[in-house]
Amino acid sequence: MKINILTLFPEMFDIFNHSILGRAQKNETLTIEAINIRDYTTSKHKKVDDYPYGGGAGMVMSAQPVVDCIKDIKKKNKGKVIFLGPRGRTFNQEIAKELSKEEELIFICGHYEGIDERAYEYFDMEISLGDFVLTGGEMACIPIIDSIGRLIPGVLGREESFQDESFYSGLLEYPQYTRPEYFEGKRVPEVLLSGHHDNIRKWRRKKSLIITQQRRPDLFKKIQLTKEDVKLLKEK
Known part of the structure; x- marks a missing residue:
């Protein structure tokens, strides 16, 4: 399986270079690559967020860098685009099994107070880790990918290990x-x-x-x- 993670903090995903998923990547059973959304902003100051129209606390992720990042990654990864946000299906083992059958996946990690609604038309699916608030989608993405990855044939030693x-x-x-x-x-x-x-x-x-x-x-x-x-x- 090939997984791309679109994020503002790609260094957070170094964790996947270790343990079982790290071994799976060395064996080329699984490929995980984090892409920095900030590299796609057209802002000369590398800004990826702005104040929300209508007022309110906090900042909102801009649609432009997110959408341009998705479009570029789609050239080499045709998988479902999954946004990690509070409106989505609550993640569970059934969803993990469902997604583990895919050949390619793209995860979008939100940040700040939300994301410009116009970016949603580029998402195929939204997943929530649960009814609580995290500092960013990265913190939800790690356990979700771990749960999916270990179900991929060849990642664990024996199928009975997870059954x-x-x-x-x-x-x-x-x-x-x-x-x-x-x-x-x-x-x-x-x-x-x-x-x-x-x-x-x-x-x-x-x-x-x-x-x-x-x-x-x-x-x-x-x-x-x-x-x-x-x-x-x-x-x-």
């Missing part, structure tokens, strides 16, 4: 344990030491169901329980 994770199947993840077998008097559940794969699968499924039911009843209501799920929940 059992929280939210992928609609459930929160089951408890995990590692060595030593005993820690501060607490032992790893015996079923995980049994080597009986089906019993381990059932235990994990049951724990996921219980944890989701207790901590995220909103998610649990959306789960279509199987006959086995009902039976597992009835067991003591």
Whole structure:
């Protein structure tokens, strides 16, 4: 996948040169490039914002540098243009899976008090990280790209690495344990030491169901329980 990030602060995305996504870029499974919107302004003082018509606090990003940047990047990236703003769909795992199937994507990071409305006609999609305020779209862009990138085939070691994770199947993840077998008097559940794969699968499924039911009843209501799920929940 090829991802371009249009931003006023490209240095913030050096984080993608490290860890799993950094390795994916070295393997050429994923390409992430940040583009400075400021390079496209026609202002001799490199301004990318101005006072809002009608008055109000703060500054608004101008349409010109954003639109010209999009037009230029579109010459080498034909992907969807995604603006990170408060009016968009709230990001979740389903959107991550949906976008991970794309070959190319372009993200626009807003800043200041908003962006000139006339730039919106160049956006294909708007995404919000949640109902809270951030200092800029960059802070939302990082977790969104990380979430999408790790779903791309070849980025993680095995597909199972993310299929059992929280939210992928609609459930929160089951408890995990590692060595030593005993820690501060607490032992790893015996079923995980049994080597009986089906019993381990059932235990994990049951724990996921219980944890989701207790901590995220909103998610649990959306789960279509199987006959086995009902039976597992009835067991003591």
